[in-house]
Amino acid sequence: MKRSEEAAYREYVTGRMDIMRRVAYLLCRDWHTADDLVSITIGKLYRHWARVGGSHGVDAYVRRILLRVWLDEKRRPWRRREEPTDRVPELESVAEYRVVDRDQLLYLLDGLPKRRRAAVVLRLYCDLSVEETAEILGCSEGTVKSQTARGLDTLRSRAEAAARD
Amino acid sequence: MTKNLFDDVIGEVPPSTVDVDAAIARGRRADRMRRIASPTLATVAAVAVLLGGVAVVVLSDDDAGGYAPAVPPGTSKAVPSSSTAPASDSPCAGMAPTAPAQPEEPAVAEDRLSDVLPRVVSGELGPGATLQKNPISMDQDGKPLGPLEAAHWFSEVKEVPDGCQGEDYYLAAASVKSANGTGSVDFVIARAGGSGGGEEIIVCDPEVIAPERTSCRTETTPNGDKVLLTRLQASDGSVTNRVDVLRADQTFVVAESSNMATSGKYPGPPDATKVPLTQAQLKRIAVDPSVTLYPH
Numbered sequence: 001m002k003r004s005e006e007a008a009y010r011e012y013v014t015g016r017m018d019i020m021r022r023v024a025y026l027l028c029r030d031w032h033t034a035d036d037l038v039s040i041t042i043g044k045l046y047r048h049w050a051r052v053g054g055s056h057g058v059d060a061y062v063r064r065i066l067l068r069v070w071l072d073e074k075r076r077p078w079r080r081r082e083e084p085t086d087r088v089p090e091l092e093s094v095a096e097y098r099v100v101d102r103d104q105l106l107y108l109l110d111g112l113p114k115r116r117r118a119a120v121v122l123r124l125y126c127d128l129s130v131e132e133t134a135e136i137l138g139c140s141e142g143t144v145k146s147q148t149a150r151g152l153d154t155l156r157s158r159a160e161a162a163a164r165d
Numbered sequence: 166m167t168k169n170l171f172d173d174v175i176g177e178v179p180p181s182t183v184d185v186d187a188a189i190a191r192g193r194r195a196d197r198m199r200r201i202a203s204p205t206l207a208t209v210a211a212v213a214v215l216l217g218g219v220a221v222v223v224l225s226d227d228d229a230g231g232y233a234p235a236v237p238p239g240t241s242k243a244v245p246s247s248s249t250a251p252a253s254d255s256p257c258a259g260m261a262p263t264a265p266a267q268p269e270e271p272a273v274a275e276d277r278l279s280d281v282l283p284r285v286v287s288g289e290l291g292p293g294a295t296l297q298k299n300p301i302s303m304d305q306d307g308k309p310l311g312p313l314e315a316a317h318w319f320s321e322v323k324e325v326p327d328g329c330q331g332e333d334y335y336l337a338a339a340s341v342k343s344a345n346g347t348g349s350v351d352f353v354i355a356r357a358g359g360s361g362g363g364e365e366i367i368v369c370d371p372e373v374i375a376p377e378r379t380s381c382r383t384e385t386t387p388n389g390d391k392v393l394l395t396r397l398q399a400s401d402g403s404v405t406n407r408v409d410v411l412r413a414d415q416t417f418v419v420a421e422s423s424n425m426a427t428s429g430k431y432p433g434p435p436d437a438t439k440v441p442l443t444q445a446q447l448k449r450i451a452v453d454p455s456v457t458l459y460p461h
Binding site for chain 2: 001003006009010013014017018021022025026031032035038039042043046047105106109119124125127
């Protein structure tokens with residue numbers, strides 16, 4: 001990598017460090033693991049910086065790396081347990097999420113399967129479209145919708161259970 | 166806002182433990198290995214490294230063993246490690262080293278090279294010069310390494326969407342402190358062929374000489390070791406002496422020494438007034454019988 005490219009890489013990584021760590025933390029819910037994920041991600045980014053560094057899609061590229069690092073199926077066999085879905089409900093409105101308080105959201109994130117958690121984080125925290133989220137997750141738009149909706153269903157049922165208690 | 170709710174969930178963000186410098190250092194190492202990434206692209210790749218150019222290979226973070234059953238060099242047909250050899254019809258097939266498998270397990274080779282390199286290098290250093298820990302020297306897991314402590318870097322050769330990936334080599338580095346300041350020395354030692362580097366590297370092609378390369382020559386030792394000697398000078402004043410050797414025993418050695426405390430690939434002004442080791446000294450080290458992956 002040329003030194004000018006390396007300077008641009010360093011500037012980009014430093015500037016995006018906070019948001020990368022936040023997204024990683026929402027995914028894995030552990031700061032040590034989050035920093036590991038980010039470390040691996042920026043290492044992979046370095047290798048491809050000459051190609052992607054000047055492009056408009058670098059943020060999406062980084063999110064994709066981060067997700068793939070986290071979802072590495074060799075080390076995380078959860079994917080084998082994931083059930084395919086036939087039902088493709090519409091995405092719930094963002095307004096419904098606003099009723100969620102901090103503790104409920106924590107509970108939701110902790111309880112979600114990883115891929116569903118990724119869909120929720122990408123859609124609602126990173127504010128990505130269904131199309132963008134589907135591309136990053138490598139799945140259909142319908143699956144993104146169902147994953148996000150299932151996450152919301154889980155939240156809703158838990159919130160109702162908490163209210164009854 | 167929903168995003169604000171997530172930020173509430175995140176709460177206070179602890180200080181980062183992400184080391185950007187370490188990521189860059191690892192990336193530079195990968196750059197170094199791109200030079201020897203593919204037999205067909207090796208010459209171009211050699212220049213790409215010098216220029217900081219495009220990648221022809223990406224290196225995996227996967228950890229795996231790379232040891233294959235021993236096949237004594239020179240006594241058998243070259244057999245790549247079974248764990249590093251892609252299918253023959255794979256576009257990555259050319260990345261597999263063609264040199265015989267190592268006679269040692271990687272951990273044994275690491276220990277042996279960690280003993281050999283400091284001893285041989287110290288024998289070439291001037292009076293008062295000492296080997297010290299190089300801050301960019303670490304193993305594949307990011308663990309810091311001692312002066313010229315060798316680490317095996319390995320990931321299986323495989324095809325990925327961006328091309329091919331895979332690595333199989335030993336790295337060792339040290340800073341060199343002397344009255345001239347602090348310079349550095351580092352080594353890449355690999356089985357020859359494929360990503361390990363081969364005869365196609367040992368050339369001074371005038372059409373592919375990078376601006377930083379201020380001198381280049383080749384020679385062959387009486388033992389049949391093929392040697393490329395180059396000198397690189399960066400615009401900010403750092404100078405690197407470099408020797409690539411395709412040894413007759415099919416070990417490929419890259420030996421570098423710079424007047425930077427970390428590596429000549431780092432930006433910034435020199436940390437020493439002289440490069441700790443000359444090309445002649447690096448060559449003597451690289452062809453030393455003990456600096457090999459095939460010890461007798």
